[in-house]
Amino acid sequence: MKTSAQAERDQQRRARRREANENHRRRFHRNLLKAGLLLEKEQTLSERRSLHYLKLSAPWDLLVYYAEELCIRAPLQAQPNPDNNASDRFLQRLHLPNPMYQYVPNKPLDYYTCAFRRSKLQRFLGSDFHATYFTNTQRSRIVYEVLSRTMYGKRKHAEVGIERMLKEGIYTAAFPPHEGPYEMPEYEVALESLNPRQILYRYWASWSQWYKYQPLDHIREYFGEKVAIYFAWLGFYTAWLLPAAVVGTGIFVSGLLTMGSNTVAQQVCDSGKEFLMCPLCDTCKTWYISEICPMAKVGYLFDHPGTVFFSIFMSFWAVTFLEYWKRKNATLAHHWDCMDFQEDEEPPRPEFAAMAPQMEQNPITGVKEPYFPERARLSRILTGSMVIVIMLCVVMIFLVSVIMYRGIVSMMMYHTGNSILMTQAGNIANISSTMVNLVLILLMSQVYTSLAEKLTRW
Secondary structure (H helix, E strand, O other): OOOHHHHHHHHHHHHHHHHHHHHHHHHHHHHHHHHOOEEEEEEEEOOOOEEEEEEEEOOHHHHHHHHHHOOOEEEEEEEOOOOOOHHHHHHHHOOOOOOOOOOOOOOOOEEEEEEOOHHHHHHOOOOOOHHHHOOHHHHHHHHHHHHHHOEOOOOOOOOEOHHHHHHOOOOOOOOOOOOOOOOOOOOOOOHHHOOHHHHHHHHOOOHHHOOOOOOHHHHHHHHOHHHHHHHHHHHHHHHHHHHHHHHHHHHHHHHHHOHHHOHHHHHHHHOOOOOEEOOOOOOOOOEEHHHHHHHHHHHHHHOOHHHHHHHHHHHHHHHHHHHHHHHHHHHHHHHOOOOOHHHHHOOOOHHHHHHOOEEEEOOOOOOEEEEOOHHHHHHHHHHHHHHHHHHHHHHHHHHHHHHHHHHHHHHHHHOOOOHHHHHOHHHHHHHHHHHHHHHHHHHHHHHHHHHHHHHHHO
16 A cells, blocks of 8 residues: 555656646647647536647648648649449449449549649649638648647657657547538438538448448548558458458368268278377377377368368469559559659658758758768667667577477377377467467567667657
């Protein structure tokens, strides 16, 4: 139990922490105002607690500045946006109905685009309508960029950005609000009058639409390219799993039907006490091969001539799936104007820019960027290398430990005297060691992530 002195010290520590967080928030708010954002504070009261909201909005001048800074793609000319589904085209050639097709209203147009330039604003499509020129996704991206670059503490400690403030508990959450309700109106309305969230809820997020084509352009318009490409991959992968599942199920059923006619299993089961087997260890007893009759039958399900065909089929399936996904991914990236975005247009990380001691001209692009001289990088490189070597040693220790564990479990199974455990000692040791290895991998992944974040911010 805590003493009164310890409780008082904890209370003082929490009070100092709350005061420091409040100071960080005030400084952060001042810097947001200097950056050009508009701030609106709101408070909601309940019986248990009060919630403080800070609503942010970006004026036109700020949007235009960061649109050029972030190389946001701006529309030059609209063009039709036809559906592009290979299965739909295939069924049309065969003059067959397509149950996966569905009409989704308000499909976004396709545009010829280029990087935004303020000096050429009048040449871009819709530049006269400031309220609707930038999409909500682009506005959210610009506001998030401002939040990521804004200082809230000391520069030498890289106290910058909303992500670090969330991790340190200065703010509880930061998120863009949704666009209107998702519930469908109770009265009959035209489909074209639905908001984007209602359209996605009805034509995409509903269980009844599980077999329909995903409205990827609507998803991209609402959530952005990153989320849209993820769901495109998810749908593509799920569709390609269908032939693999059909072939695998057929081969498993064929093995189940022919299990009784397996010559090897029949010989093992009918041998009785004809074949006496040698002991599996120095202290083990002799045993009859007929004792493994159930395992011989079950093993046939996963090791018969059909499984050889399935392994060959899956090899070709994996290669074909990968190549077709590369084509699909390139098609979507070209369609959404995000080809090679990270290599060409992604700006320096805000924390890196805040800690960089100087600016240097990039010899490739000719643009001045934050730069760490070699002397400043040397200590970080050495520290990172030492951490990597230490983690490699830890991994080797775990690897040797798993191998030793496998041998110990095998010996324990042999010493039980149980014929089933003795005959399956190798399988039990392999399966249990695999589970131990999985647990170690999951634990170490948490350590890797934490170390990577600390080394990246340092």
